[in-house]
Amino acid sequence: MLSEAARTQLSQTLGDRLSLSKSDLALHGRSETHFPTLPPDAVAYPETAEEVSAIMRTCSAHGVPVIGWGTGTGLEGHTSAVRGGVSVDFSRMNKVLDIHSEDMDVVIQPGVTREQLNEELRATGLFFPVDPGANASLGGMASTRASGTTAVRYGTMRDNVRGLEVVLADGRIIRTGTRARKSSAGYDLTSLFVGSEGTLGLITELTLRVHGIPEATSAAVCAFDTISGAVDAVIATIQMGIPMARIEFLDAASVAACNARDGAEMPVMPHLMIEFHGSERAVAEDAARFGEIAEEFGAQGYAWSTQPEERRRLWDMRHNAYYAILASRPGATALVTDVCVPISRLAQAVEETVADIADSSIPGPILGHAGDGNFHAILLVEPDNAAELQAAKALSGRMVERALNMGGTATGEHGVGMGKLDYMAREHGAAWDVMSTLKRGLDPDGLMNPGKLVRQN
Amino acid sequence: MLSEAARTQLSQTLGDRLSLSKSDLALHGRSETHFPTLPPDAVAYPETAEEVSAIMRTCSAHGVPVIGWGTGTGLEGHTSAVRGGVSVDFSRMNKVLDIHSEDMDVVIQPGVTREQLNEELRATGLFFPVDPGANASLGGMASTRASGTTAVRYGTMRDNVRGLEVVLADGRIIRTGTRARKSSAGYDLTSLFVGSEGTLGLITELTLRVHGIPEATSAAVCAFDTISGAVDAVIATIQMGIPMARIEFLDAASVAACNARDGAEMPVMPHLMIEFHGSERAVAEDAARFGEIAEEFGAQGYAWSTQPEERRRLWDMRHNAYYAILASRPGATALVTDVCVPISRLAQAVEETVADIADSSIPGPILGHAGDGNFHAILLVEPDNAAELQAAKALSGRMVERALNMGGTATGEHGVGMGKLDYMAREHGAAWDVMSTLKRGLDPDGLMNPGKLVRQN
Incomplete structure (x- = not known):
C-alpha cells in the first residue's frame, strides 16, 4: 500500500x-x-x-x-x-549505451527489447541470439533467466549476461561482473541476480554478450511417426557434435493448430524444425548429416533450405504456434507449462504428458525446445471455468512431479513467479530455505516483488 | 584452533x-x-x-x-x-558415480581429478574439457571457478557445472541445480557456490557437463613481430566466428624459457598456439582460414598439423611452459599474476606489462589465454628476498590497476584466496559488501575458509 x-x-x-x-x-x-x-x-x-x-x-x-x-x-x-x-x-530506460564490436559485447538499459537491440546491431554484423518468442525487454529476460529456441547453441540469459548494474532494496547501486570474458573474483553476483525475478534488486543496466551474424543459415523440417523417434534423432545429433542453432519439437496437436490457422499443410504428426548457423558449406553439410540421422530414426518428408523466404516461413510458423494454438479454442486462456528434463527422459516425459492430457477434458498441444529437454503444454481453458482451471493446474502439477522424478525442473525458462511457487519446496528441498536466507540478507523487509520465487516471510 | x-x-x-x-x-x-x-x-x-x-x-x-x-x-x-x-x-571421495552419455553429463565426487575423469570417460567418446594445466581435483576447480586453455571454446567451470551437493556451515546437506540442461527455478545457487572458494560450504558432489571427443583436431603455431599483431589476429578470428578450441599466447621471454629447457627451437618472438576441434574437413578448413588471417597480421612460420605426435609436442610444451619458466631462474619462487581484460585492450595490457617488468629487476615471462583476454606474468623471485617479493607484489598491483581501468578483473581464473583480497574493494565497490552479506547469511560465525575472498568480519 x-x-x-x-x-x-x-x-x-x-x-x-x-x-x-x-x-x-x-x-x-x-x-x-x-x-x-x-x-x-x-x-x-x-x-x-x-x-x-x-x-x-x-x-x-x-x-x-x-x-x-x-x-x-x-x-x-x-x-x-x-x-x-x-x-x-x-x-523509458531503453537506450543501447555502447556497442563493443571487438569484445562482442553491448551495454544497454533494461527497457531495451530483444528486437530493438537486434535492429540497432544490424549494421555491425552482430546479433543477440536469445529468443523467447515474445519481444520482451532484456531486463525482464535477465530477471527470469529466459531462453527459447536458440539456447541449444547460444545458451540462456545466464550465459549471455556479462555484468549488471543493480539497485538494491536499500537504494544502493552496485555493479556486478566486468567486461572481461571471465573472472574468478569472488561470488558470481551476476548469476545471482539473473533469474532472481526482481526479488533481490532492480536491474538498471546490462552488459550482454553478442555473437557474429552467421555467414549462412539452413533450416530443415521433418515428420516422425512417434515422439521417441524425433527425440532419439535429436540425441544422436547432439552426440555427433553437429552444432544445431535451433531444434524445435511440435506434437501432432500443435501441427494441426498451425495447419488450421496458418494453412501450413503439414502432416498431422510429431515434427522437428531445425536450424544450422555457419559457413555456406558447413550449414549444407550439417543439414545433410542431420537428414541422414533423422531418416535412420524414421523421419519422413525431410526438406531443408538456405533460402531466406523458406526459412522465414518455417520460423514464422513456429513463432506463431502459440497464437495458432490459442486460436484453436476461441476465447480460451492459456496455462502454459514449462518443465525441462534430462534429454534421455524427454520422449517418456512428452509421451506420458500427451496421454495424461488425452485423458482430461482440456486441449493441450505441446511445443518443445528438444535440444534442451524443455517443453510446454499449452493448456487451453475457458476463462471463467473454475473446474477447467483446476484440472489444468492438476495436469501441470503432474507434469512437474514427473519432471522432478526424472531429475528435471519445474521451469526451464519461464521462471517461478506465482505459478511455480508451490513446487519450489519439492524441487529444492533445503536449498529453497537457502534462497530465503539470501533474500532476507538483501531484502530484509521483503519489499522486492513480494509473493514471488521465495517462501513468504 | x-x-x-x-x-x-x-x-x-x-x-x-x-x-x-x-x-x-x-x-x-x-x-x-x-x-x-x-x-x-x-x-x-x-x-x-x-x-x-x-x-x-x-x-x-x-x-x-x-x-x-x-x-x-x-x-x-x-x-x-x-x-x-x-x-x-x-x-578419499574420488569416485565417478554416474556417466549419462545421452545427457552428456557425469556425477562425481569432489576428489576426482581432471585427468582421472578423462581416463574413466575415454571409452564413452566423451571428455571433460576444462584444463587449468595442473591435475587438480574437480571440487577444487569448481571452488575457484577454474578454466585454462580451452575456455574460449568450452567455457569455464561456471559453464560446465550443472549441479552440486554442498554441506553448509551448519551441517545441512543441500542440492543445487538439476540434471536438466537449463532451469529458471529460483536463484542460481550452483553459480553462487562455484567460485566461492569454500567460504560458503563444502562441495561433496558435482554434476558436470561433458562433451563429445572431437572427430578430429588440428593444431597450429606461428610467430609475430609484435604483441599487437598476435592479439589483432585473435580478435579477427573470433569476429569471423572461426571456432577455436584453444588460442594461447606466449611472449618472447616464455618462448626463450621453453627453448632453453625443452629444446623447442622457436624464434624468440611472441607466439600464438592454436587448436581446432571438429570434423576432419572442418579442422583443416579452420586451420587454413586462421593461417590466412594470421599472415594478414604479420605472422611468420605458420605451421599446422592434425598428426597426434606433432600436436602433443606443441601442447606438452605449452603445458610445461610454467615449469620451463620456473627453471629459467633456478631456486626461484613464483608470484603468478592473473588479470583478464576485454580483448580489445589485451595488446595494450600485455605491452604495458612487458615494459613495466622490463623496468624492474624481476624476470616475468608472460603466458596468456588470448581468446579470453586473460594472461599471466610468472614473476620469479628469490624465496627469501623480501625486497624482490615486495617488488613483485607492486608489479602485480599495477597489473591489476591497469586491468580494472580497462574494464577487466584482478583474477581471470585463479581466484581471490589471500593473494587478491586487497584488490576486491577496488574491483567490486559496494558489491563486495554484498558478498559479505551473503557470507554472513550462510556462515554467520565465519568458520568456512576464513581469511579468503570476503572482507574479514
Missing part, C-alpha cells in the same frame, strides 16, 4: 512520471496468462539508475512493495502486485 | 581418518607459490557427505575453522589455514 507521504515523495522525484491512472494500474497488474489482475498502487517511469535508487529509498522508508516491469510478457504472474505497491516500468 | 573436545568428537566420527601428523599438517598448509606455510590443526579424510556434515556440525559447535582441500594446486593461498582449524581433504 502506498501512503500519502510515500506518494508525495515519489511525485517529487518523478513529477508526472508517477502515474496513478486506473488504466495504467490495470495494465501493470494484468497477466499474459491465467492469473487474475492484481494492480499496483502507482506506476513509476524512471529515466536513470539514480531515480530508481530514489524510488527504492522512498519505498524502503515507507514499507512499500516494488515490482519491476519490462513489457509484461511474463507467463507466471511475475509482475502482479500481490501486495500493491509501485510498479517500476523501465520503458 | 582445535579444542580437546572438538578433536575427540572428530576422532569419534573419523577414527584414524583424522590425522594430526606434523608432515600431514605441513603438507596441507603449504602453498604452491609464494605464500608462507600456514598449517591446520588437523586433517580430516571423509568418505561421505554425511561425514562431511558431521565434521561441519562439530566444527560449528566448537567454533573451529574448516578449509576444503583438493590437490593443493591453488595459486592464491586458498588452502592455507589462516586461523588453524581442520583441513578437509577430499582425496
Whole structure:
C-alpha cells in the first residue's frame, strides 16, 4: 500500500512520471496468462539508475512493495502486485549505451527489447541470439533467466549476461561482473541476480554478450511417426557434435493448430524444425548429416533450405504456434507449462504428458525446445471455468512431479513467479530455505516483488 | 584452533581418518607459490557427505575453522589455514558415480581429478574439457571457478557445472541445480557456490557437463613481430566466428624459457598456439582460414598439423611452459599474476606489462589465454628476498590497476584466496559488501575458509 507521504515523495522525484491512472494500474497488474489482475498502487517511469535508487529509498522508508516491469510478457504472474505497491516500468530506460564490436559485447538499459537491440546491431554484423518468442525487454529476460529456441547453441540469459548494474532494496547501486570474458573474483553476483525475478534488486543496466551474424543459415523440417523417434534423432545429433542453432519439437496437436490457422499443410504428426548457423558449406553439410540421422530414426518428408523466404516461413510458423494454438479454442486462456528434463527422459516425459492430457477434458498441444529437454503444454481453458482451471493446474502439477522424478525442473525458462511457487519446496528441498536466507540478507523487509520465487516471510 | 573436545568428537566420527601428523599438517598448509606455510590443526579424510556434515556440525559447535582441500594446486593461498582449524581433504571421495552419455553429463565426487575423469570417460567418446594445466581435483576447480586453455571454446567451470551437493556451515546437506540442461527455478545457487572458494560450504558432489571427443583436431603455431599483431589476429578470428578450441599466447621471454629447457627451437618472438576441434574437413578448413588471417597480421612460420605426435609436442610444451619458466631462474619462487581484460585492450595490457617488468629487476615471462583476454606474468623471485617479493607484489598491483581501468578483473581464473583480497574493494565497490552479506547469511560465525575472498568480519 502506498501512503500519502510515500506518494508525495515519489511525485517529487518523478513529477508526472508517477502515474496513478486506473488504466495504467490495470495494465501493470494484468497477466499474459491465467492469473487474475492484481494492480499496483502507482506506476513509476524512471529515466536513470539514480531515480530508481530514489524510488527504492522512498519505498524502503515507507514499507512499500516494488515490482519491476519490462513489457509484461511474463507467463507466471511475475509482475502482479500481490501486495500493491509501485510498479517500476523501465520503458523509458531503453537506450543501447555502447556497442563493443571487438569484445562482442553491448551495454544497454533494461527497457531495451530483444528486437530493438537486434535492429540497432544490424549494421555491425552482430546479433543477440536469445529468443523467447515474445519481444520482451532484456531486463525482464535477465530477471527470469529466459531462453527459447536458440539456447541449444547460444545458451540462456545466464550465459549471455556479462555484468549488471543493480539497485538494491536499500537504494544502493552496485555493479556486478566486468567486461572481461571471465573472472574468478569472488561470488558470481551476476548469476545471482539473473533469474532472481526482481526479488533481490532492480536491474538498471546490462552488459550482454553478442555473437557474429552467421555467414549462412539452413533450416530443415521433418515428420516422425512417434515422439521417441524425433527425440532419439535429436540425441544422436547432439552426440555427433553437429552444432544445431535451433531444434524445435511440435506434437501432432500443435501441427494441426498451425495447419488450421496458418494453412501450413503439414502432416498431422510429431515434427522437428531445425536450424544450422555457419559457413555456406558447413550449414549444407550439417543439414545433410542431420537428414541422414533423422531418416535412420524414421523421419519422413525431410526438406531443408538456405533460402531466406523458406526459412522465414518455417520460423514464422513456429513463432506463431502459440497464437495458432490459442486460436484453436476461441476465447480460451492459456496455462502454459514449462518443465525441462534430462534429454534421455524427454520422449517418456512428452509421451506420458500427451496421454495424461488425452485423458482430461482440456486441449493441450505441446511445443518443445528438444535440444534442451524443455517443453510446454499449452493448456487451453475457458476463462471463467473454475473446474477447467483446476484440472489444468492438476495436469501441470503432474507434469512437474514427473519432471522432478526424472531429475528435471519445474521451469526451464519461464521462471517461478506465482505459478511455480508451490513446487519450489519439492524441487529444492533445503536449498529453497537457502534462497530465503539470501533474500532476507538483501531484502530484509521483503519489499522486492513480494509473493514471488521465495517462501513468504 | 582445535579444542580437546572438538578433536575427540572428530576422532569419534573419523577414527584414524583424522590425522594430526606434523608432515600431514605441513603438507596441507603449504602453498604452491609464494605464500608462507600456514598449517591446520588437523586433517580430516571423509568418505561421505554425511561425514562431511558431521565434521561441519562439530566444527560449528566448537567454533573451529574448516578449509576444503583438493590437490593443493591453488595459486592464491586458498588452502592455507589462516586461523588453524581442520583441513578437509577430499582425496578419499574420488569416485565417478554416474556417466549419462545421452545427457552428456557425469556425477562425481569432489576428489576426482581432471585427468582421472578423462581416463574413466575415454571409452564413452566423451571428455571433460576444462584444463587449468595442473591435475587438480574437480571440487577444487569448481571452488575457484577454474578454466585454462580451452575456455574460449568450452567455457569455464561456471559453464560446465550443472549441479552440486554442498554441506553448509551448519551441517545441512543441500542440492543445487538439476540434471536438466537449463532451469529458471529460483536463484542460481550452483553459480553462487562455484567460485566461492569454500567460504560458503563444502562441495561433496558435482554434476558436470561433458562433451563429445572431437572427430578430429588440428593444431597450429606461428610467430609475430609484435604483441599487437598476435592479439589483432585473435580478435579477427573470433569476429569471423572461426571456432577455436584453444588460442594461447606466449611472449618472447616464455618462448626463450621453453627453448632453453625443452629444446623447442622457436624464434624468440611472441607466439600464438592454436587448436581446432571438429570434423576432419572442418579442422583443416579452420586451420587454413586462421593461417590466412594470421599472415594478414604479420605472422611468420605458420605451421599446422592434425598428426597426434606433432600436436602433443606443441601442447606438452605449452603445458610445461610454467615449469620451463620456473627453471629459467633456478631456486626461484613464483608470484603468478592473473588479470583478464576485454580483448580489445589485451595488446595494450600485455605491452604495458612487458615494459613495466622490463623496468624492474624481476624476470616475468608472460603466458596468456588470448581468446579470453586473460594472461599471466610468472614473476620469479628469490624465496627469501623480501625486497624482490615486495617488488613483485607492486608489479602485480599495477597489473591489476591497469586491468580494472580497462574494464577487466584482478583474477581471470585463479581466484581471490589471500593473494587478491586487497584488490576486491577496488574491483567490486559496494558489491563486495554484498558478498559479505551473503557470507554472513550462510556462515554467520565465519568458520568456512576464513581469511579468503570476503572482507574479514
